[in-house]
Every structure is written in structure tokens, then in C-alpha cells.
Amino acid sequence: MKNGAQYRNSLKKLRPNLFKWGKLLKDVTRNPATKLHVDAIAACYDAAFDPEQRTLFTNQSHLSGKPAHRWNTLMRTPEDILANARMKRAQFHRTGACHGATCAGWTMLNALWAVTWEIDQARGTTYHSRLERYFRFLEDNSLATAGALTDAKGNRSLGPATQPLLDSHLHIKEIREDGVVVRGVKAQICGVAAAHEIVCVPGGSLKEDESSFAIAFAIPRDVAGLTIVETRRPSDTRDEEEGWDAPKVGGISQAFLLFDDVFVPNERIFLNGEHEFAALFINIFTALYRAPIGACVAGQGDVMIGAAIELAQAAGLSQKIFQDRLTRMAINNETTFGLGIGAIFNGSSHPSGLWIPDPLLSHVNKILVATLPYDTKRIAQELGGGIVETGCFPSYRDLHSPLYGKELLDSLAAASDGETRARLARLQEWLTIGGGIPGCLNGGGAPDGARIMVRALEPWKEFAALARVIAGVQ
Numbered sequence: 119m120k121n122g123a124q125y126r127n128s129l130k131k132l133r134p135n136l137f138k139w140g141k142l143l144k145d146v147t148r149n150p151a152t153k154l155h156v157d158a159i160a161a162c163y164d165a166a167f168d169p170e171q172r173t174l175f176t177n178q179s180h181l182s183g184k185p186a187h188r189w190n191t192l193m194r195t196p197e198d199i200l201a202n203a204r205m206k207r208a209q210f211h212r213t214g215a216c217h218g219a220t221c222a223g224w225t226m227l228n229a230l231w232a233v234t235w236e237i238d239q240a241r242g243t244t245y246h247s248r249l250e251r252y253f254r255f256l257e258d259n260s261l262a263t264a265g266a267l268t269d270a271k272g273n274r275s276l277g278p279a280t281q282p283l284l285d286s287h288l289h290i291k292e293i294r295e296d297g298v299v300v301r302g303v304k305a306q307i308c309g310v311a312a313a314h315e316i317v318c319v320p321g322g323s324l325k326e327d328e329s330s331f332a333i334a335f336a337i338p339r340d341v342a343g344l345t346i347v348e349t350r351r352p353s354d355t356r357d358e359e360e361g362w363d364a365p366k367v368g369g370i371s372q373a374f375l376l377f378d379d380v381f382v383p384n385e386r387i388f389l390n391g392e393h394e395f396a397a398l399f400i401n402i403f404t405a406l407y408r409a410p411i412g413a414c415v416a417g418q419g420d421v422m423i424g425a426a427i428e429l430a431q432a433a434g435l436s437q438k439i440f441q442d443r444l445t446r447m448a449i450n451n452e453t454t455f456g457l458g459i460g461a462i463f464n465g466s467s468h469p470s471g472l473w474i475p476d477p478l479l480s481h482v483n484k485i486l487v488a489t490l491p492y493d494t495k496r497i498a499q500e501l502g503g504g505i506v507e508t509g510c511f512p513s514y515r516d517l518h519s520p521l522y523g524k525e526l527l528d529s530l531a532a533a534s535d536g537e538t539r540a541r542l543a544r545l546q547e548w549l550t551i552g553g554g555i556p557g558c559l560n561g562g563g564a565p566d567g568a569r570i571m572v573r574a575l576e577p578w579k580e581f582a583a584l585a586r587v588i589a590g591v592q
């Protein structure tokens with residue numbers, strides 16, 4: 119396993135291919151646009167060597183039997199996925215932000231574990247053993263993997279094959295004996311700046327004439343032909359400037375990935391044209407991903423509760439005044455966390471060895487994750503007052519102006535000094551309307567998709583039959 123310093127060094131060895139503000143980011147571990155997310159992931163690597171944290175951040179490898187970073191292992195039991203959920207909550211507790219580079223790619227590889235097994239059974243292919251070798255490579259090198267599913271998509275009412283711009287979706291441009299050449303755009307991908315590798319998968323289910331979009335593979339982040347452009351986020355310039363107008367202990371990064379004829383060797387391809395397995399991949403991936411994400415928003419909600427209590431006290435108010443609303447915030451947090459656990463333990467084992475949470479409960483959880491945190495945020499803003507709701511007080515720089523800084527800080531002082539209150543307000547602002555928002559609505563897929571799945575999975579006819587029997591009607 120690697121510690122945080124070794125992880126940072128390994129990132130430095132990659133070819134710089136990330137841009138932001140029109141400039142090449144030469145060192146993602148130091149550039150302020152990406153440093154905070156790298157720091158957050160470095161802390162996950164260090165956790166493997168911390169006696170108090172290592173049970174969450176490591177697991178026994180399904181391949182070597184040795185301890186490995188959790189994000190290099192297969193989730194074989196409900197306990198493995200529960201630990202994933204707890205690890206996510208712990209990450210939010212420490213940084214206020216999400217796992218990024220050690221989350222989506224890992225979950226995609228786990229889903230592919232079952233999907234490659236299914237394809238091999240149906241088609242006599244050898245994808246599963248390739249994936250096993252790739253997992254071993256990740257474990258041997260302690261690598262972090264971002265996951266790219268979302269295509270740029272183009273016109274949403276057209277399929278990938280009928281788009282005016284073919285590059286709206288990542289696709290196979292050329293098939294060679296030793297691999298494929300791909301091109302297209304993947305968008306809004308989390309954690310790429312802090313990852314060594316990128317796992318790419320189809321963005322949705324596919325029809326027969328869309329088989330050139332049915333491609334799943336893994337590439338080094340710095341592969342030839344790939345240009346990565348970091349996105350803007352609310353308050354991102356605050357990450358890059360001095361002071362505490364945004365917290366400086368963690369953060370996310372997101373990127374658009376421009377594939378310009380990227381060669382992928384056969385050994386790194388896990389689905390290649392089998393369009394009918396794209397839907398299976400999406401079904402398994404979403405079940406696996408949407409169960410533990412309740413823990414992410416719960417973890418962030420916990421920090422909001424903490425900031426609300428501290429802000430109340432800094433303002434000279436007791437926690438008691440707000441207790442009802444704090445309790446409501448806690449209920450929201452525990453609902454998404456708990457429903458995720460329900461989905462995990464109500465799941466089942468796939469013959470490949472992967473544990474798959476109950477899809478119905480996972481999709482319901484996704485809908486709650488897209489709903490309840492907004493109530494939590496609204497309460498956090500209500501309890502914090504105007505300085506939280508819109509962050510409407512002067513900047514760090516103004517608060518430190520030799521001309522008027524002292525007067526401003528005095529004007530913010532209440533039961534605490536002005537700086538304490540201002541720092542807490544900035545944290546709550548960041549969590550509720552700033553760069554700390556984890557993407558509850560669309561991260562992990564838009565809630566409409568989850569609603570469609572609930573509609574498909576719920577046994578409506580069976581319930582109607584039950585009602586007929588109980589009512590005594592034919």
C-alpha cells in the first residue's frame with residue numbers, strides 16, 4: 119500500500135494533461151485548482167497506516183488475500199459495502215467533501231466484475247480474466263481510479279448513433295488487431311485530477327445499431343490523445359486564493375475528458391461491442407452506487423449540524439432554541455444512511471462473487487438523496503442567518519484590511535470574536551451554496567432514471583391482488 123506522500127509522488131510522475139483557466143496544470147498536487155482534492159485523497163491513503171482508520175480505509179484483497187486500499191478490492195459481502203458507506207461518511211467528516219478519485223471508478227470496476235462474468239458465460243469471451251489481471255495491477259500499484267460514465271450526450275431526444283456530432287458520446291472509431299481507437303467526450307467526471315487511471319463505461323443502455331458505443335475500458339490518466347479540462351464550480355476561485363473564504367481541508371474536482379483518437383490495448387478492454395450488456399452494467403452499477411451514497415450526504419449533513427450548533431453559540435444563542443430543527447436535520451441524514459444500509463443488507467450475491475444491493479431500495483435511496491439534503495441545507499441556512507444564506511459579509515481580504523478590517527471583524531463579533539463567527543459562516547455557506555455541495559441531485563444519475571426503475575421494480579399487480587383479497591372483491 120502507499121501512504122499519502124508516496125501517492126502524491128506517483129501523481130507527479132504522470133504527464134501533465136489537465137487544463138483550467140486556459141492553462142496547463144503542471145503539478146496537480148500543488149496547483150490550487152486541484153490541490154485540495156489531491157490532499158483529501160492523500161489523507162485516504164494515509165488512513166491505511168492509522169490504527170484507528172485502517173479498518174475502514176483498507177480491506178482484505180479478493181485476489182492476494184493481503185490488506186489493500188479498500189478502493190482496490192472487490193465488494194463481496196454486505197459488510198464490505200457497509201464499510202464503503204462508512205468510509206464515505208468518514209471522508210465527509212474529515213474534509214466536508216467527497217471521495218472522487220477513489221469512488222466512481224472503483225464502483226464501476228466492481229459492477230464490471232459481474233458483467234464481464236455474464237458476458238463470458240453467454241459469449242465464451244475472456245473479459246473476466248482480463249479484469250482480474252487489471253484489478254491485480256491496481257492493487258500491486260495502489261492506484262486511484264476515476265469513473266467516466268456520463269457522455270456529453272448532445273440532443274437528449276436523439277440516441278448516440280443519430281447525433282449530429284458523433285463525438286457527443288465516447289465511441290469506437292477503429293478496431294485494430296491489438297485494441298481499439300476511441301474518440302468522443304465524457305463530461306462532469308469527478309476526481310480525475312487525483313486519479314492515476316480512468317475507467318470508462320457506456321452512459322446508458324444501447325440498441326443493436328449502437329454497438330460502437332458499447333465499450334468499457336481503463337486507461338492511464340495521462341494516456342496519449344486525452345485532454346482533460348477542469349470545470350468551474352461555485353466559489354472555486356476561493357479555493358485558489360489565500361484565506362478562509364472557503365475551507366482548505368478538502369474539495370472536489372470535476373472535468374470534461376476530450377478523447378482525440380485514444381488507443382486502448384485489448385488487455386484493458388472489458389466490453390467491446392456487446393451492446394445488450396450495457397443495460398446490465400447500468401443496472402448493477404446504479405444498485406451498487408446508490409446504496410452507499412446516502413452516507414455521503416449524511417456525512418455532509420453531520421458537518422452542517424455541527425456548524426449550525428457552533429454558529430448558534432457564536433451568536434450567543436443556545437442549541438436548545440434550535441433543537442427541533444437540528445433533530446430534523448439528523449433525521450434526514452440518518453434516513454439516507456439507513457435506507458442505503460437496508461439496500462445493502464437486502465441485496466444478494468452474484469455468482470461472480472460480487473455483492474449487489476437491492477436495486478429497488480438503492481433507487482429509492484437515490485431519490486431521497488436528491489431530496490432530503492435540500493431540506494437540511496435550507497434549515498442550515500435558516501439557523502445561520504443572512505451571513506450564511508448568501509454569504510453576505512466582506513471577504514477575508516477586507517476583514518484583514520489595515521484600513522477597516524478591525525471595525526468589520528468587530529461588527530461580526532457576538533458571543534464569539536468576529537473571525538470565529540465568520541469562519542463558521544463561510545463553512546456553512548460553502549456546504550449549502552458553495553463548492554462543497556456534493557451534487558445530490560445529478561451525481562450518480564438524475565433522479566428521473568431512479569423513478570423509472572422504481573416504477574419498473576415495484577410489484578404493482580401483486581399489491582392490487584392483495585387489496586382484492588383483503589377487501590373480499592373479485
Ligand SMILES: Cc1cc2nc3c(=O)[nH]c(=O)nc-3n(C[C@H](O)[C@H](O)[C@H](O)COP(=O)(O)OP(=O)(O)OC[C@H]3O[C@@H](n4cnc5c(N)ncnc54)[C@H](O)[C@@H]3O)c2cc1C
Pocket residue numbers: 222265266267268271274275305306307308309372555556557558560561562563564565566567
Ligand atoms: C457533483 C457531480 C459529480 C458527478 N460525477 C460524475 C462522475 O464521477 N462520473 C460520471 O460519469 N458522471 C458524473 N456526474 C454526471 C452525472 O452522472 C450526470 O449529471 C447525470 O447523469 C445527469 O446527466 P446530465 O447532467 O447530462 O443531465 P441531462 O441529461 O441534461 O438531464 C437533465 C434533465 O433532463 C432529463 N432528461 C434527459 N434526457 C431525457 C430524455 N431523453 N427524456 C426525458 N428526460 C430526459 C433528466 O432526467 C434530467 O432531469 C456527476 C455529476 C455531478 C453533479
